[in-house]
Amino acid sequence: MAELGKKYCVYCLAEVSSLRFRCTECADIELCPDCFSAGAEIGPHRRWHGYQLVDGGRFTLWGAEAEGGWSSREEQLLLDAIEQFGFGNWEDMAAHVGASRTPQEVMEHYVSMYIHGNLGKACIPDTIPNRVTDHTCPSGGPLSPSLTTPLPPLDISVAEQQQLGYMPLRDDYEIEYDQDAETLISGLSVNYDDDDVEIELKRAHVDMYVRKLKERQRRKNIARDYNLVPVFLGKDKKDKEKAPKRKITKEEKELRLKLRPLYQFMSCKEFEDFFENMHKEKVLRAKIRELQRYRRNGITKMEESAEYEAARHKREKRKENKNIASSKRGKEDGKDGEFAAIENLPGFELLSDREKVLCSSLSLSPARYVTVKTIIIKDHLQKRQGIPSKSRLPSYLDKVLKKRILNFLTESGWISRDAS
Numbered sequence: 001m002a003e004l005g006k007k008y009c010v011y012c013l014a015e016v017s018s019l020r021f022r023c024t025e026c027a028d029i030e031l032c033p034d035c036f037s038a039g040a041e042i043g044p045h046r047r048w049h050g051y052q053l054v055d056g057g058r059f060t061l062w063g064a065e066a067e068g069g070w071s072s073r074e075e076q077l078l079l080d081a082i083e084q085f086g087f088g089n090w091e092d093m094a095a096h097v098g099a100s101r102t103p104q105e106v107m108e109h110y111v112s113m114y115i116h117g118n119l120g121k122a123c124i125p126d127t128i129p130n131r132v133t134d135h136t137c138p139s140g141g142p143l144s145p146s147l148t149t150p151l152p153p154l155d156i157s158v159a160e161q162q163q164l165g166y167m168p169l170r171d172d173y174e175i176e177y178d179q180d181a182e183t184l185i186s187g188l189s190v191n192y193d194d195d196d197v198e199i200e201l202k203r204a205h206v207d208m209y210v211r212k213l214k215e216r217q218r219r220k221n222i223a224r225d226y227n228l229v230p231v232f233l234g235k236d237k238k239d240k241e242k243a244p245k246r247k248i249t250k251e252e253k254e255l256r257l258k259l260r261p262l263y264q265f266m267s268c269k270e271f272e273d274f275f276e277n278m279h280k281e282k283v284l285r286a287k288i289r290e291l292q293r294y295r296r297n298g299i300t301k302m303e304e305s306a307e308y309e310a311a312r313h314k315r316e317k318r319k320e321n322k323n324i325a326s327s328k329r330g331k332e333d334g335k336d337g338e339f340a341a342i343e344n345l346p347g348f349e350l351l352s353d354r355e356k357v358l359c360s361s362l363s364l365s366p367a368r369y370v371t372v373k374t375i376i377i378k379d380h381l382q383k384r385q386g387i388p389s390k391s392r393l394p395s396y397l398d399k400v401l402k403k404r405i406l407n408f409l410t411e412s413g414w415i416s417r418d419a420s
Contacts, residue, residue: 011035011042024050070109074098078110151224160233177219181212225267252279342366358408362401372397372405373414380415 007017009032021036023029026045039047055072070078074097081093090103097106114120153168160166165174184205194202223229248256252275263271299308342348342359347366351359359369375393382388393402409415 009035011040019053019055022052022054024052030054074101078106081106082110154224154229156229156233163233164229177216178212181209181216184209184212222264226263227268354408354412358404362404364401368394369405372402373409376406376409377414 006015007020007030008014009016009020010029011031012035014032014034016030016032019033020030021033023031023045026043026049029042029045031040036051041047077097078093081096085092085096090107094101094103094106115124151171153171154166156164156166161168166172167174188202188205190199190202255278256275266274294305294308297308299305341363342356342365345365345367347370348356350370351366355369358364359366362369372393397405406415
């Protein structure tokens with residue numbers, strides 16, 4: 001006979017006094033967690049019926065032996081406490097769970113069950129993915145010294161420090177960039193009666209101040225990377241006198257102006273090395289082209305290149321003198337012979353040099369040439385616009401002259417080739 005006050009599962013007859021599932025559609029149907037999860041059906045009860053959890057908070061999640069008597073209600077209070085007070089505040093968490101639990105018990109239970117237990121092993125991976133690793137130090141060691149060690153102070157004299165207002169022990173200046181930036185947060189205070197708008201406004205002030213600090217540090221880094229302090233003190237002039245640099249060409253100056261946005265990503269030395277390497281590359285490419293030219297001309301030894309260059313220089317000098325002489329002779333002939341017949345005619349000043357040569361070779365007066373040119377170009381434009389036109393060329397223009405003028409206008413770009 002079942003004991004009074006105890007509840008039993010109607011399917012497997014196990015005791016369910018601490019935790020049971022009651023059907024909301026069938027009367028006197030209460031199942032244990034195992035039968036409910038298996039979908040047990042008995043009499044009119046079906047697995048899809050609505051149910052109600054009846055527990056009273058007295059059942060355990062981990063078992064009485066491993067748990068130490070922690071009920072489900074205490075587990076819920078423990079999770080609420082860890083979220084509210086944070087890991088490590090065991091006294092506040094114990095007070096939240098209840099007076100029956102000490103801070104030591106709360107700590108041991110959470111560490112053993114939620115961190116080192118099966119739940120912790122399943123939720124906390126052994127190796128955290130996408131984690132930044134410092135490869136400059138041994139495993140388990142501190143961060144890289146380049147990340148934690150401050151930069152050394154500037155190597156300047158005491159008088160120069162006073163001139164700049166530089167404090168070497170702090171690596172700061174008496175007058176910083178945006179000196180009044182601290183006024184954004186100097187009067188801020190957090191009050192418990194602040195509304196959301198006031199809190200967001202104060203956060204915005206702090207964010208603006210942080211951006212100003214970053215900009216201040218960025219300018220300091222630029223001044224250090226590009227040696228701007230020695231430039232301000234005039235020390236760079238002495239260094240330039242000691243180590244004269246090569247002459248910078250016009251093309252390199254233009255390239256430096258184009259690449260000016262890269263200054264913020266490179267230090268002064270890196271930028272100068274970058275341009276020195278580009279200059280070396282240019283010299284090497286020129287040398288390679290010269291050697292390839294020697295090879296195409298059958299020269300296989302460097303001793304033969306000097307003789308070849310001397311002969312090539314003589315040929316170019318002789319060709320240049322010949323071109324100069326022919327150009328002088330052509331100018332004299334053009335002035336005295338070709339243009340003499342038409343230079344005094346009306347419209348001569350309207351012609352270009354090539355048109356003057358054309359009119360002189362065709363024995364055509366400048367005025368007649370301008371008339372023919374105007375008619376041909378007008379007809380061409382009307383045809384392109386789809387307007388029918390009938391050429392009415394002058395009677396003195398025969399087929400030979402027309403063809404010569406059309407070819408000239410086509411080559412000069414006045415009309416298209418399909419029109420000619």
